Amino acid sequence: MNIATCPTFSPDEALIILNDNWGISGSLKPLDSYLDQNFLVKTNNGEKYVLKIANIETPEPWLDLQNKAVEHLYADAIPKIILSKEGHQMLFIESHWWRVLNFLEGTMLSTVPYRSTKLVQNIGAFVGEISKQLASFTHPAAERNLQWDLQQSATLLENWVTFVADEKTKNSILTIMENWKTQIPKIAQVRKSIIHADLTRYNLLLDDKGEKIQGIIDFGDVCWSWTIGELAVLLLESAMTGSPTPFADAYQMIQSYHRIFPITKTEIELLYPLIQLRSATIVSASARQLSIEPDNDYVRKQAIADQEILQQLSVEKSDFATALFLDACAFSFEKNEKMQFSLQNQKIQSVFKDPINFKNIAITPASDIYNEGAWTNFQACQENIIAELENGFGCTSYLSATLHPFVSNSKENETIALGSFAFAPVATPIYAPIDCDFVKKESDKYVFKTNDFYLYLSGIDADLQMESPLEIGDFIGVIAPEKLNTAFPSLVYIQIDCSGNAPAFCVPSESKGWQLLCSDPALFLEFKSNEKTPTQTDSLENRRAKIIQQAQEYYYQKPMNLVRGWQQYLIADDGRVYLDAINNVALIGHSHPKIVEAAVQQLKKLNTNARFLYEDNIDYAERLLAYFPESLQVIFYTCTGSEANDLALRLARAYTNENDVLVIDGEYHGNTTAVDEISTCLMDNPTASKSVRPFTHPLMQPNTFRGKYNSETPDVATLYAQDADEKIAFIQSQGRGVAAFISESLLGSGGGVEMPKGYLQKVYESVHKAGGVCIADEVQIGFGRMGSHFWGFQKEGVLPDIVTLGKPMGNGHPVSAVITTHAIAEAYRKKYTYFNTFAGSPVSSQIASTVLTVIESEKLQENAAAVGAFLKQELEKLIYEFESVGAVYGHALYLGVDLVKDKKSRTPDSQKALWVSETMKQNGIIIYPTGDYYNILKIKPPMCFTKENARFLVETLRTILSKMED
Structure with missing residues (x-):
């Protein structure tokens, strides 16, 4: 049909018609639309509707189809049709059809960067229910000709692909088109039904937590089509595009969909080709549109994202995707079955001909071969492996995760070995383990084929003729010298694959699929691994839940199983290396060799309790x-920051003979009973922290972004400090005095908030004048983290009476301290003794x-100053780029990013902070929310953090925020 331009009724004109015919009045706000004219209607009593004025060329039966489809579905997430005064679903007015629907609240899936397992499963189940309901729905207008119906895609692509300028992209599309032709005989076997046909990330609305579907909109593409097409569109648009783990998300969505609406095996076998077809159609359509509107930035931006997913949907992955999708529905993959049968029934021998007593060599991230940073030093790693070998021989287990140096890349690395390494001396002969044909050589990989699978051998030198047959036991070649720039000594890498396209290594999120195509090559080594299968994270979570009290929370909804730390990096058991931007306790970096050496050497000599000299x-x-x-020259040793702050309170109370304590609201000082009673951080004690004891007096948090007074307020430090004077006056009016004021010099639990210049000086002065002592909590921010000063209190120009230190003092080892004056220490000694065993x-x-x-020696304080200043400067740029970035707090390497719903209201956006943190983790960076509202991203990395790390962090954060605000 010929499409006319969108209707152009003014809001006033539309409102008159709406009121006359539906009795609805209020205000109208235009909504984006391609063919129709849509308005958001807000009534005076707060109700919301959507007014839809159809394009003049839209046939009435098509609109009736949409209405009847909506009416047929009985889920709460489906929009409801609002009848006119006369009881009609739509009215023909001014040459257009008018309809009113109720407005569905929700967050568009396209703006949610993090897709939890719960969300992915919920979407699959919900759409399965939609398919189940629509399977019984019929309508005479459903068999219509729509360009987005997958039945039309192959025909449209014949013309549209010519608009694609990029040769690589065009070739991918042409390959997909050719592959689709081979699937056409199967398509006649699949079911047809009426489907929504447009369940994209723009048409799915989620609840505020982003965990379940709250609404489905836009029924404009409803049509009679292949039933499995619904799932193909859903997977491409809502599970795979923009997902860091597209195939893993697709697997879970298919599983949930299949439980509700079972899919046939033939339909699953066509699913991946249909996904490819849809992707190719979208990319081609964008190219066509850009040829008409070359300056359309919106289409251009979408085209880039669509091309990225198209490149991931290669034909070479067809067997991988099909096997994975079949497995999700508990169907077997035929090629795998044939391979397994062949391996069990054919005669096989070792590639070394004679049996060898291999030693099992662990190459997983937890292996000792990577100790002391050897994973970043190929020669050291090689030497460590050689030291483990037995007579020069050793073998790794199938599907071992390997470890590679960190690169500033947000994508997963290919760390899972889909074969086994057999280490052997150079020139060791290699023989055919089975009757096979030599097919080709790809780089250093020799490809052999049997009737039912492929055998790959790498790391050897061979002189073979193409397509030459080999019998079991025939000489193939010899072990080649090890390559330069590799972590492994001389070896043969052995892999079995039934597809002919399996990589040597895969990313962790795709290992489930590739395992269905590859098999353990241990048969070809006559080797049986004695290495335990790595513990899966899911089982770790279940084990933890049974025995560790759940109040002891852990980071992330999908926690990684950490097995190693090095410098500013943390490593999971699947080989993923994460940039650690949160571990201020590991002050000088994880697993520092000098710390290890110091501990080991001293343990060899003496480690005893503190009552000995x-x-x-x-x-x-x-x-x-x-x-x-000079005034602070007495030390008390403790083991933790909580103990240090607990003892500091006892010292202050012993010295002043008073009990009342001033604290800053929102701060956390530890988990002993005494310090818990003065902590007011909602994050760490959500039910009790604001129910303060009579002796605890929270001061207004001096936050010039979120607090009562902002940075533009004249004499803002004095205004905030007045609160201390008022609290002191109240305490004294009750006939009591002040024991202490305890504060960080930069509010760590508040998100790294720097206090107004002079604020701390004024509060210290007031407290001292009242006879109290001032405690500087340096647990999180001390030891040079402030860059410009070794201690935070020095930066603020104050002299405390007591200073507390925490575990950063020992780089995470349980050692801490309280530093105080001789007078305070003596006052305590006269009343109490102090003993802390270790x-x-x-x-x-x-x-x-x-x-x-x-x-x-490593100039880490200077590094904190330089890198911290650079990082804060780069983070502050985000304030001007994004409505959701309200403020950047902190100093040097203790920073916080305050996320808000909008800059005007400054309402904390806790959900966005959680989504950003989860998505940053998926992109290889560890940060997490803090503050009373969990809306501040805390950034406090080990002090060996580099400018490259800082740049990677900010660019990744920028990318994530961009997707959320599109």
């Missing part, structure tokens, strides 16, 4: 106190001393 803790105390002012033990003291050595 030994030099280690005295030497360290003298060294540490040199970093403090606080300041010889091992703890040696580790803590080594931390200071590393800070000095």
